[in-house]
Amino acid sequence: MLAIQVLLIVVVLVVGAVLVRSTASARHQAVRRLLLAALVALAVASILVPTAVTSAANAVGVGRGADLLLYGLVIAFLGFVVSSYRRARHLEESLTALARRLALDEAPTPEQARHREGDGPAGD
Amino acid sequence: MTTSAPSPAPSPSPPAGPGFDDTWVVVPLFCEASVIAGVVRGLRERFRYVVCVDDGSTDGSGAQAEAAGAVVVRHAVNLGQGAALQTGIAYALRDPRTRSVVTFDADGQHRVEDAVAMVARLEAEDLDVVFGSRFLDRRTELDRLKRLVLRAAVVYTNRTTGLRLTDAHNGLRVFSRRGAQTLRIRHNRMAHASEIVHQVGRSDLRWAEQPVHVLYTAYSRSKGQSVLNSINILVETLLG
Numbered sequence: 061m062l063a064i065q066v067l068l069i070v071v072v073l074v075v076g077a078v079l080v081r082s083t084a085s086a087r088h089q090a091v092r093r094l095l096l097a098a099l100v101a102l103a104v105a106s107i108l109v110p111t112a113v114t115s116a117a118n119a120v121g122v123g124r125g126a127d128l129l130l131y132g133l134v135i136a137f138l139g140f141v142v143s144s145y146r147r148a149r150h151l152e153e154s155l156t157a158l159a160r161r162l163a164l165d166e167a168p169t170p171e172q173a174r175h176r177e178g179d180g181p182a183g184d
Numbered sequence: 185m186t187t188s189a190p191s192p193a194p195s196p197s198p199p200a201g202p203g204f205d206d207t208w209v210v211v212p213l214f215c216e217a218s219v220i221a222g223v224v225r226g227l228r229e230r231f232r233y234v235v236c237v238d239d240g241s242t243d244g245s246g247a248q249a250e251a252a253g254a255v256v257v258r259h260a261v262n263l264g265q266g267a268a269l270q271t272g273i274a275y276a277l278r279d280p281r282t283r284s285v286v287t288f289d290a291d292g293q294h295r296v297e298d299a300v301a302m303v304a305r306l307e308a309e310d311l312d313v314v315f316g317s318r319f320l321d322r323r324t325e326l327d328r329l330k331r332l333v334l335r336a337a338v339v340y341t342n343r344t345t346g347l348r349l350t351d352a353h354n355g356l357r358v359f360s361r362r363g364a365q366t367l368r369i370r371h372n373r374m375a376h377a378s379e380i381v382h383q384v385g386r387s388d389l390r391w392a393e394q395p396v397h398v399l400y401t402a403y404s405r406s407k408g409q410s411v412l413n414s415i416n417i418l419v420e421t422l423l424g
Contacts, residue, residue, distance in 0.1 A: 156372055159259045160271045163237070167257040170208075170233075170279030177232055179205055 064120045068131050092139060099132050206283040207303055209234045210272030211254070212265045216290040217243040219403060223292050224252035230300050235275050236290070237268040245290075266376025270369040277364055283307075285364045289355035291403065298396040302358040305394060312363035312389035315349060315381075316356035320395035333414050340418075341378045345385030349393060353377040356396055363389050374413060375420035 106113040106125055113125030122128045168176075209227050213220060213236040220236070227234045234254040238246035240262030250256045257275055259268065269287055276285045284306055286299050294316070302314040318326070318334075326334070334353060341352040357380070359367070366387050369376045384391055 152372060153370070155261070156263050156267050159261055159263055160267070160274065163257045163259050163271055164275055164278070167275065168255055170255075170275070170282075173233060173255045174279075174281075177205075179232070 062121045064122055067120075068135070071135055092143065095136060095139065099136050102129060102132055204230065204284075204300075204303060205232045206281050207231055207233065207286060208272075208276035208279065208282055208284075209286040209288050209299070210269060210276060211236045211249070211288050211290050212239060212268035212272065213237060213241060213245050213249060213256075213290045214239040214262065214265070214268070215241045215243045215245055217241070217245045217248050219292045220245050220290050221248045221252040223288075223290055224249050224254045226292075226296050227288065227299075228253050230296050231286070233279075235272050237272040237275075239263060239265070239268040264372035264376075265374065266369045266379070267372040269376060270367070273359070273364050273367060273369075277361070282364075283361055285359045285361075287355060287357045287359075293398050293400065294356045295397055295399065298356060298394070299358070302356070302394050302396075305392065306358050306360060309392065310390070311392050312360040312366075313384050313391035314358040315351070315391065315393045316354045316396035317349070317351035317393045318354060318396065318398050319350040320393060326400070337378070337414065337417070341381050344378075345382050347381055347385045347391075349381060351393070352381055354396070354398070356398075363391075371420055373416070373420060375417045378417070378421055 102113070106129055110125060113128060115125075117123065117125045117128040120128070122131070209231045211220075211223065211227075211234060216223075224234055224236065236246065236249040236254045236256050238249065238256050238258045240259050246256045246258055255275075257271055259271065272287070273285055276282050284303055286303060288294055288299060298316060302316065305311065306314050319338075334351065338349060338352045342348055354377075363384070366389060367380060367383055369379055371379045
């Protein structure tokens, strides 16, 4: 196995693990942004000087510059999927808490329900 | 207070009156307008207090349930059955006189007698949780694929929780007050069934399983979960 293959696999796994475990959001957001910035820089460079990306790829044992870019994209995409899943999960939890609180506050209380049934102290 | 008033023996006549006035029956409700009134009326023959958690129904299910005598708690948006259960349990726990909480499906697949017997058993044996099980006897008829998937779910749940259940995904359960307080359902959609078993397994709650009969009518069959949905349950469970 090529060194670059090992490296890429490790990076994929580490990024995945880090993003899955991330709860302290500020630091991981910074990491995500750095990764994104690196990807953007790489993309721009590949457009400006296609041969440079190819030689960079060759230097680490990947055939074409486009392939290197693709690997970067795959890693970024995986990170995006995981982090947006987690974000959606957090959002859903807040929404649930909010909707539950609203639902309980608007419903007749159990005491009112008992009163309606003529059960228990007729407290108003 | 009158746990002994309605005899657990099946006596369909109402003279016993609405019994169990320290039990709340929680019915998660989402678009079941054609059957919910009947389900609530059936429950109210034996249980005085029924709370339907209307999970954003668009077909007037909530009004039907209310007209049939249930307290209706309304989610402003659809959140899922797990969220509805947790809301209903939270409601029941707001009542200081609540001694037990029953969870009961809205589609009419459970029998009220089973719920009554389970509450009686909870009291008699001083348990915290009684799970209904379709598989303790052979009364419930299931097609082969559904039986297989449900069995697989049981094996998975038993492995990960350490409990020995025969049916992990039955909507009919009874909790003592302490049992209900222990629950924190976080899975809004269908993975909550395994989650409940999980939390009971981690706690020191005393639990038992009770054979129940699930009525697979054409209606509940058409509303029931497709077998494919078990993939969603698995993914939700694994990803937390």
